[in-house]
Amino acid sequence: MKVVSQRTLGGPEVLETVEAPRPAPRAGHVVVRLGATSVNPVDCKLRSGAVTFLGEPPFTLGFDVSGTVVDVGDGVTEFRSGDEVFGMVHTRTGTYAEYVAARAGSLAPRPANLDHRTAAALPTAALTARQALDLADLRAGERILIHAAAGGVGHLAVQFAALRGAQVVCTARAANHEFLRELGADEVIDYTATDFTTAVGDVDVVLDLVGGDYGSRSLRVLGPEGRYVTAQQSDAGEDPRVALVSGAPSPAQLEEIGELVGAGRVRVHIDRELTLAEAGQAHRLSESGRVRGKLVLTPW
Template sequence: MRAVSQQALGGPDVLETVEIPQPTLRQGQVLIRLAATSVNPVDCKLRAGLVGFLGEPPFTLGFDLSGAIAEVADGVTEFRTGDQVFGMVHTRTGTYSEYVTARADNLAPCPAGLDLATAAALPTAALTAWQALELAELRAGERILVHAAAGGVGHLAVQFAKLRGAHVIGTARGVNHEFLRDLGAEELIDYTTTDFTAAISDVDVALDLVGGEYGSRSLRVLSPDGRYITALQSDVGEDPRYALVTGRPSRPDLIVIGKLVEAGQVRVHIDRTMSLGEAAEAHRVSETGRVRGKLVLTPW
């Protein structure tokens, strides 16, 4: 089968299409014929060696998947061949390939009425946003600041926070403000022209999807009992208000998110759809920081 692999760490050009054996199943797993995957910012960091939890190359990138189950291993009772599923995997064999193996308990049925390409845009971004708000214990009436609000995680966090009854403030380029208002954001700050620390205060939760010096700056706008949640490394250090969220596979969370999508209460925005044969170009696009929502990759 075809897969996008890399033999070395580096820029997008290290990504190449190769022929590798089709994966074999272990107990509790299913084999999925890939319909689509998506690009997450962490993919680019792993490719370049900026984060290293996949170890040394060669490996195949990708965490998100959607597709039809082609084979079911022993011990799997919740799915059968032909079922359409979506989910998230954390393996060195990734999802940039024609077939993917995944633990059945990391998958959920695709939301009714949602095409498979759109379903593949959801898992990592939606799980990260959902679990961040759970970690923050965000409550109705609280004020939440979402940095990079128009990105993959950010635009879903805006919607989840709105559903919880929160007052949503977002930082984003001005061109994305109308998009975010339509998703439920009440206040928007153009970070290219305005310092958010001078524009707002008394925030109950800051969700940092930028990292770096945004950490200490976010602490300055928190209320006395505010919470700072980040998905990236920042300069906050040991502050007791700090917590790190790493989106993790979760069937129960995916099922809840899927029901919200089915009901039309949450939508995922796809910036563009590209082929896995264009993975290197997709990474270049991702690294511009100008992606609204998600980049989706479909097979060759």
């Protein structure tokens, strides 16, 4: 089968299509024929060596999968061959591949009214957004500030926060303001022209998808009972109001999210669809910081 692999750390040019054996299903696992996957910012950080939890190359990137079960390992009762599934996979063999080995407990049934592209765009971004708001205990009537709101996690967090009845304030480039208002944002700040610390009064929650000095700056706009949740490394330090979110597989939550998307109450925006042969180009786009929503990759 074809996979996108890398033999060294580096720029997008290190990604190459190679042949690899098709995986066999281990106990508790299934093998999925890929319908689509997607790019997440962490993919680029792993490729370059900025984060290292996959260890040394060679490895295959990718955490999101939507596809069809083709093999079932011992002990798996949730799925059988032919089932349509989607989910979040954490392995060194990744999802940039024709066939993906996945723990059955990390997958959910794919709703019939979601195509592979839509389903593949959801798992990591949507679960991170949902779990961040849970961690912050965001409640109806509270005010949340979301940084990088037009990105993959951000644009879903805007919608989840609005569904909870929160007042949603965002930072984003001016070109994305109307897009975010359509998703439910109440106020949008152009961070290229305005310092959000002077434009935002007390907020109950900050969801920081930028990191760096946005941490200490965000702490300055929190109200007395405010909570700061970040998915990035920031300079917020050891402040007790700080919590770090890292999206984790959750089939139950993914089923709920799939139902919301299928019912039209939440939408995932796909900025562009490329093939896995164009994985390097997809990484360049991701690292440009100009992607609205998600980048989806389909098989060769």
